[in-house]
Amino acid sequence: MYSEKVMDHFSNPRNVGEIPDADGIGEVGNPTCGDIMKIFIKVKDGVIDDIKFKTFGCGAAIATSSMVTELVKGKTIDEALKISNKTVAEALDGLPSKKMHCSNLAADALHKAIEDYRNRSKK
Amino acid sequence: MYSEKVMDHFSNPRNVGEIPDADGIGEVGNPTCGDIMKIFIKVKDGVIDDIKFKTFGCGAAIATSSMVTELVKGKTIDEALKISNKTVAEALDGLPSKKMHCSNLAADALHKAIEDYRNRSKK
Amino acid sequence: MRRVYFDHSSTTPLDPAAAGEMAPYFTEFFGNPSSFHYFGRGVRKAVEEAREKVAGAIGADPREIVFTSGGTESVNMAIEGIAQANQKKGNHIITCAVEHHCSLNTCKSLAKKGFEVTFLPVDSYGMVSVDDIAAAITDRTVLINIMHANNEVGTIQPVAEIGRLARERGVYFHSDACTSFGRVPVNVDDLGVNLLSLSAHKIYGPKGAGALYLRKGTRWQPLFHGGAQERMRRSGTENVPAIIGFGKTAELAAAGLEHEITYLTGLRDKIIREVIGRFDNIRLTGHPEKRTPNLASFCFEFIEGESMLLHLDMQGVAASSGSACTSGSLEPSHVLTSMGIPPEVAHGSLLLTLGKNNTEEDVDYFLAVLPPIIERLRDMSPLCHYDHCEVEEDCITCTARK
Amino acid sequence: MRRVYFDHSSTTPLDPAAAGEMAPYFTEFFGNPSSFHYFGRGVRKAVEEAREKVAGAIGADPREIVFTSGGTESVNMAIEGIAQANQKKGNHIITCAVEHHCSLNTCKSLAKKGFEVTFLPVDSYGMVSVDDIAAAITDRTVLINIMHANNEVGTIQPVAEIGRLARERGVYFHSDACTSFGRVPVNVDDLGVNLLSLSAHKIYGPKGAGALYLRKGTRWQPLFHGGAQERMRRSGTENVPAIIGFGKTAELAAAGLEHEITYLTGLRDKIIREVIGRFDNIRLTGHPEKRTPNLASFCFEFIEGESMLLHLDMQGVAASSGSACTSGSLEPSHVLTSMGIPPEVAHGSLLLTLGKNNTEEDVDYFLAVLPPIIERLRDMSPLCHYDHCEVEEDCITCTARK
Ligand SMILES: Cc1ncc(COP(=O)(O)O)c(C=O)c1O
Numbered sequence A, B: 001m002y003s004e005k006v007m008d009h010f011s012n013p014r015n016v017g018e019i020p021d022a023d024g025i026g027e028v029g030n031p032t033c034g035d036i037m038k039i040f041i042k043v044k045d046g047v048i049d050d051i052k053f054k055t056f057g058c059g060a061a062i063a064t065s066s067m068v069t070e071l072v073k074g075k076t077i078d079e080a081l082k083i084s085n086k087t088v089a090e091a092l093d094g095l096p097s098k099k100m101h102c103s104n105l106a107a108d109a110l111h112k113a114i115e116d117y118r119n120r121s122k123k
Numbered sequence C, D: 001m002r003r004v005y006f007d008h009s010s011t012t013p014l015d016p017a018a019a020g021e022m023a024p025y026f027t028e029f030f031g032n033p034s035s036f037h038y039f040g041r042g043v044r045k046a047v048e049e050a051r052e053k054v055a056g057a058i059g060a061d062p063r064e065i066v067f068t069s070g071g072t073e074s075v076n077m078a079i080e081g082i083a084q085a086n087q088k089k090g091n092h093i094i095t096c097a098v099e100h101h102c103s104l105n106t107c108k109s110l111a112k113k114g115f116e117v118t119f120l121p122v123d124s125y126g127m128v129s130v131d132d133i134a135a136a137i138t139d140r141t142v143l144i145n146i147m148h149a150n151n152e153v154g155t156i157q158p159v160a161e162i163g164r165l166a167r168e169r170g171v172y173f174h175s176d177a178c179t180s181f182g183r184v185p186v187n188v189d190d191l192g193v194n195l196l197s198l199s200a201h202k203i204y205g206p207k208g209a210g211a212l213y214l215r216k217g218t219r220w221q222p223l224f225h226g227g228a229q230e231r232m233r234r235s236g237t238e239n240v241p242a243i244i245g246f247g248k249t250a251e252l253a254a255a256g257l258e259h260e261i262t263y264l265t266g267l268r269d270k271i272i273r274e275v276i277g278r279f280d281n282i283r284l285t286g287h288p289e290k291r292t293p294n295l296a297s298f299c300f301e302f303i304e305g306e307s308m309l310l311h312l313d314m315q316g317v318a319a320s321s322g323s324a325c326t327s328g329s330l331e332p333s334h335v336l337t338s339m340g341i342p343p344e345v346a347h348g349s350l351l352l353t354l355g356k357n358n359t360e361e362d363v364d365y366f367l368a369v370l371p372p373i374i375e376r377l378r379d380m381s382p383l384c385h386y387d388h389c390e391v392e393e394d395c396i397t398c399t400a401r402k
């Protein structure tokens, strides 16, 4: 049901963890639906210097979380904002249609983390 | 589905034919239902001296016709009248339940033949 | 004793190639295709491949194929599902008198529930008239239900014309192709059907599998409630081995069709020619040309079908008299009486349906054993002295009238 | 890789003895049991013998057994057939929240059609209350529909008491015994059912066969319309090989029941003991004693079922999270939420259902591979740092509230 890439990111997820002094934190989903993704970013000179995630959810949720962290690490904030859930799914060679809507939220979590970072910066 | 006795009487029916100068003829059934039995009797001194049948119908119809002729040949009229469709079915080791009502009419044909004989005798 | 199986309309032997493909799915790949794990995944894949094969054989998209337990379920699902789901549009169904009981009785049950059903008559060949259908359509009509080929007399209905009519008039069209598939070309677009029913065990597939073709966009609702199997269209754990076998035989049926038609037509025509030539007071039932290539059907006057079958069976020949499903019934076949055949003649029906394993020797054997049987039974029949009947045209009627 | 199959609630491997008995009915004895001739007669006899075996296994009369295509069909036939046939008496049905989808959805569909359905709640063990049922009965009640054993948590309902109540109150009682048969004693008189559903592929039988037990004198109507098969109660050509296999496995299930219960209870209890002992923030789901002997079911907090299953599968262990039929769904299991388990915990359900081929080594292997999986997924979970949760009682709630 899952592509090889999904299974790779599921079994060996990249960048799992938390960043205690994160510059931004984004969280999407809720436990009732069975998916929560939390993304922590560290930003340096407009570039995502470090990124980590914690995810409660199915294989797709974990794999998309892992993939999004790989995709944006070292990218600028602006580049990161261009990454959509669709980009993530494509980078994983697609997701089962049922999972596209429910568990493919990692980019949303990233965008929330960036928003959080920007809100904090404003202050 | 049929007992061995039924199959025996079906494959080697006894007393098939007509009696041109019969003393009594009985017919039951109708072609719409798929069964017609015609029984011819020759009576001598109150005894069924000869009996023959012609039957259009299923295996049960043919076997019961054959059996009834065997059962009554040489019997007195009174004895013959005691023979019912049930007697015939039992003599054949039973019939499938579906066939009990529809194709088990040979005794009726016999009784009709006896009635015919008696009616003719009265005249 | 020689055994000759001439009852392929009732069921067919499983093709050994299909049996071979099914074998590992019983004990080795036994998983539930809905299961997520290793045991389920491989099985799911095999089921989807079978779906592609069935779809391919009738020119459909795999997503339009719903696997069922057999022809009866498919037909029930088709008719009931359209009727129930389209009540806002209307409640009128058009069908015809010679449908299989699974169609007829589903329609009758709907009629009892308040649906309006038009049961169109057929001509003496068992053929429905497209004009009759056109005339019967109202703005409340939701479904035309006409079988492809009849299982008792082989008559092939003008399905493509009906399909065109249905499309023009915006009415759904279901055709029961259980006995046509594998015997004549069946392509859902050529036939113009919205729904089509198939049964695996009529095409050398296993018992326990069938399919409903459900054209994309058809407003329809399922018959079973339960799990989400078959994309929510048929709940219940899939009968995996049977589906695999069905896929294989559907593929074989499509690939071998041309050869099958030529081969069986030859055997069938020999039977028809010889039987008709040999006996008086006999008629071929069904259409003389527009009939399935494997089916020879007759009515012998003055004698009754079951007794013919018993004698044939004692000689090793398995044949049928009317539909196998109803052989327990005592009613003369509704198909034959709808064609205007009097009940007393209909009782004398004999149905021979050939299959790919039958040989010319089978046919010759049958042709050798049949005549003494017919003669014996006719000799025993009170309906007529048949040596008289040869001259008396209305013999039956007079006998029946007596 | 070692393969451990712990998903017997979903489906079971076909018993080799059953496979052996089925084999000749595919290609050799392929006839239609409704056929009159040699090819049909032998097959008819074998089908009737299978019927006797199934009947014998549940203490029924063979004439009370109707063969179907599986559990879903049996359950649909039971509920729909009683509801439709008893409309003069009433239109009220009583069922409960933890039924299999084939029951629940049939009841929901009836509710949509205007029938009244009472969906009773269950306690935290998934058990329905007999008092609740008694209180729900009205003079319009025609059917009580309560499953025997639950397929997701194993809880065994008080079916015999319900049967007594139903008889006293003159209401029909149907029980879905698909996952209890072969696992606990099933006797139709002891259980007091009027109808009972069985599925062959849950008891090492083939997919494609099931049965509905229909007590003599029950006012009921069929779901399929068509031929006269199964004494007019289920139309459609019988799936002969599957029925033969079902007969054999029903016989084996009854004969081997005592041994099976002892053996599987041992394995199951080891799993429960070790898993509960090994982890915090975990609960056993279902009744601690009144449960099927082969079923161990848990909810692991902070993690999600599918990811557990994927990891287990990568280690060769086939398990389930909720019913296999609904594993495609994203909803947390209705069974677990009905028992009062919060959705976020229900998502962490793990279901292990053992079978007769499982060994102690299978259990040990599973117990060895599970802990690292749980730890890894919990490490990755944002829901809670589980080393904190050990002390914080209401950890989940607070996390969820966040
Ligand atoms: C034309 C036709 N439709 C439907 C059916 C029913 O198929 P099944 O026996 O697979 O349910 C049959 C078989 O008897 C048939 O001949």
Ligand SMILES: Cc1ncc(COP(=O)(O)O)c(C=O)c1O
Binding pocket: C235, C236, C237, D009, D010, D070, D071, D072, D073, D075, D100, D102, D147, D149, D150, D151, D176, D177, D178, D179, D199, D200, D201, D210, D323, D325
């Ligand atoms: C309790 C219960 N009832 C009914 C069914 C449905 O049985 P089948 O898959 O044979 O249709 C199942 C199987 O998932 C079940 O566990």
